[in-house]
Amino acid sequence: MKIVMIQDKFFDPSRVDDIYFDRGLYFGDGVYEVLRSYKGKIFALDDHLARFERSMKEISILGLDINKVRERVEGAFAKAAIPDAKIYFHVTRGSGPRGHSWDDEMKPNFFLTVSELDDSSEIKEKGVAVSLYPDLRWKRCDIKSLNLLANVLANQDAVKKGCFEAILVNDDGYITEGSSSAFFSINDGKLITTPLAKNILPSITRKYVLKAAKTIGLEVIEKLLRPEEVKAFEETFIGVTTRDIVPVVEFDGVTIGNGMVGKLTKSFIDTFEIFTS
Ligand code: PLP
Numbered sequence: 028m029k030i031v032m033i034q035d036k037f038f039d040p041s042r043v044d045d046i047y048f049d050r051g052l053y054f055g056d057g058v059y060e061v062l063r064s065y066k067g068k069i070f071a072l073d074d075h076l077a078r079f080e081r082s083m084k085e086i087s088i089l090g091l092d093i094n095k096v097r098e099r100v101e102g103a104f105a106k107a108a109i110p111d112a113k114i115y116f117h118v119t120r121g122s123g124p125r126g127h128s129w130d131d132e133m134k135p136n137f138f139l140t141v142s143e144l145d146d147s148s149e150i151k152e153k154g155v156a157v158s159l160y161p162d163l164r165w166k167r168c169d170i171k172s173l174n175l176l177a178n179v180l181a182n183q184d185a186v187k188k189g190c191f192e193a194i195l196v197n198d199d200g201y202i203t204e205g206s207s208s209a210f211f212s213i214n215d216g217k218l219i220t221t222p223l224a225k226n227i228l229p230s231i232t233r234k235y236v237l238k239a240a241k242t243i244g245l246e247v248i249e250k251l252l253r254p255e256e257v258k259a260f261e262e263t264f265i266g267v268t269t270r271d272i273v274p275v276v277e278f279d280g281v282t283i284g285n286g287m288v289g290k291l292t293k294s295f296i297d298t299f300e301i302f303t304s
Contacts, residue, residue, distance in 0.1 A: 028040040028124065031043050031047070033047065045122040046122065046136065047122075048122040048123055048124065048125070049119050049121075049122050049136055050119050050120045050121060050122070050123070050129070050133075051117065051119030051120075051136065051173055053125050054127070054174075055172060055173040055174035055175070055176075056086075056119055056120045056129075056173070057088070057117050057118055057119030057120060057135075057136075057172070057173040058079065058082035058083055058086060058088065058117065058118060058170060058171050058172055058173065059079075059082075059115065059116065059117035059118075059171055059172075059173055060075050060076075060078065060079045060082075060115075060116055060117075060171060061075075061113065061114070061115050061268050061269060062075045062100075062113075062114045062231075062268055063111070063112065063113050063114065063144060063268050063269055064104065064109070064110065064111060064112045064114070065110075065111060065303040065304065066110050066111065066304070067110040069100070069101075069104060069114070070268075070303050071231050071234075071235070071268075072097070072100065072101075074231045074234065075231060075268075076093055076096060076097055076100075078171060078229060078231065079093070079096065079116075079171070080093045082170050082171045082172070083118060085167070085169075085170045086120075086170060086172070088118055088119075088120055088135055090121075090133075090134060090135050091118050091135045091137065096116070096118075096137075099116070099137070099139060100114060100116065100139070103139055103141050104141055106141075107141035109141060109142070109143055111143070111144045112141050112142065112143065112144060113141070113142050113143070113144045113269055114139070114140075114141050115139065115140045115141075115142075116137065116138065116139035116140075117137075117138050117139075117173060118135045118136065118137050118138075119135060119136045119138075119173070120133055120135060121133035121134050121135050121136055122134075122136060144269060145269070145270075147269075147270040147271075147273065150191065150270070150273055150274075151270075151272070151273060151274065151288075151296060152288065153274075153276070153288070154273075154274035154275060154276030154277075154286075154287070154288050155190070155191035155192065155265075155273055155274070155275055155276065155277075156189065156190045156191060156275070156276070156277035156278075157185065157190050157191060157192045157193065157194050157205070157263075157265070157275050157277070157278055157279070158184065158185045158188045158190040158192075158193055158194070158279060158280075159193070159194055159195075159196050159254055159279045160180075160181035160184050160185065160193040160194070160195055160196070160206070161181075161195070161196060161197075161198075162177070162181075162195035162196060162197045162198075162203050162226075163177040163180070163181075164177040164178070164195070165177075166225060166226070167225055168203070168204075168225065168226050168227055168228055169223075169224070169225045169226075169227065169228060169229060171228060178206040178207060179206075181193035181195060181206040182206040182207065185206065190277075191273070192205045192206060192207070192208055192265055192273075192275075193205065193206040194210055194254070194278070194279075196254060197226065200253055200254075201251035201252065201253055202221065202251065202252050202253070202254060202257065203221055203226050203227050204221060204227045204228065204230070205265050205267070207267060208230075208232075208265035208266060208267040208273070209221075209227070209228070209230035209232055209233040209236070209265065209266040209267070210263070210265055210266075211233075211236060211263065211264050211265070211266060212252060212257050212260045212262065212263045213245075213260065213261055213262040213263070213264075213289065213291050213292065214259075214260040214261055214262075215261075216245065216246070216291075217245065217246045217247070217248050218236075218237075218240045218245050218246070218247045218248070218291075219247075219248045219249075219250060219252060219260075220233065220236075220237075220247070220248075220249055221249070221250075221251060221252075222249040222250065222251070223249075230266060230267070230268075231268055232266035232267055232268055232271055232272070233266055235271075235299065235302055236266050236272070236295060236299075238302070239294075239295050239298040239299055239302070240295075242298050242301075243291070243294050243295070243298055245291065254278070254279055257278055257283075258278055258279065258281040258283075260283065261283075261284050261289060261291075262274070262283065262284055262289030262290075262291055262292045263275040263278055263283050263292075264292045264295065271296070271299045271303070272292065272295050272296050272299055274288040274289065274292045274293075274296075276288065
């Protein structure tokens with residue numbers, strides 16, 4: 028390599044930090060996790076570590092021991108001393124000259140942050156509006172990959188429309204999930220959500236929402252829905268680790284129910300609170 032330029036400056040290639048040659052930057056060649064704590068306790072750590080380990084295995088990142096990851100997460104969380112924290116971490120395949128294939132000897136790069144969580148109390152009380160966006164993603168959305176361009180574009184479109192989240196609609200006209208959340212509807216006393224397959228992320232929140240449905244005594248139906256069906260439903264909500272359950276009161280410009288947080292959605296929020304306390 029002869030030239031490296033960063034912004035307007037030239038650098039001696041041998042003196043440029045390896046992180047600039049990270050395959051995460053070049054290709055999104057890595058996987059990540061987001062978890063959170065409630066009142067000083069990390070929630071569902073084993074679930075997140077299991078998903079992370081699977082994501083790594085699915086893309087053949089084999090040089091990072093999951094026990095080491097657990098140690099780093101717990102160590103960083105203790106050091107940050109934030110009771111309600113958001114913990115983000117990712118691993119990339121490593122750093123090297125840009126080339127699509129990789130060398131198995133490559134050493135993975137690990138990155139982690141701990142920060143304060145955004146306050147969710149207002150959106151939980153009032154609910155949010157969501158918009159629709161085509162699901163432009165690849166065919167392995169079950170892997171929590173760093174490639175999030177389609178999700179980023181969808182969410183930006185939602186924000187531009189004054190919405191909190193974009194609900195993704197596949198080429199056949201069915202809802203898959205949110206740009207960064209799982210999607211749920213309630214109708215006729217039943218909870219309906221997308222079945223787990225390669226086209227959605229196995230959301231940890233989803234797992235606990237299904238557990239909550241059992242506690243509440245609500246039947247769960249896993250099936251694909253079209254946006255038009257959802258518009259006539261009684262309640263809808265999204266689920267994501269950083270905020271657990273967020274009621275949706277407006278769906279693609281249509282008011283859901285009476286425009287207030289539904290009774291059953293509130294039961295899910297309350298039940299989740301029991302799981303996390
Ligand atoms: N679906 C997508 C595409 C996501 O990015 C996320 C979270 O970031 C979720 C669903 C929710 O997953 P979890 O409940 O594990 O946070």
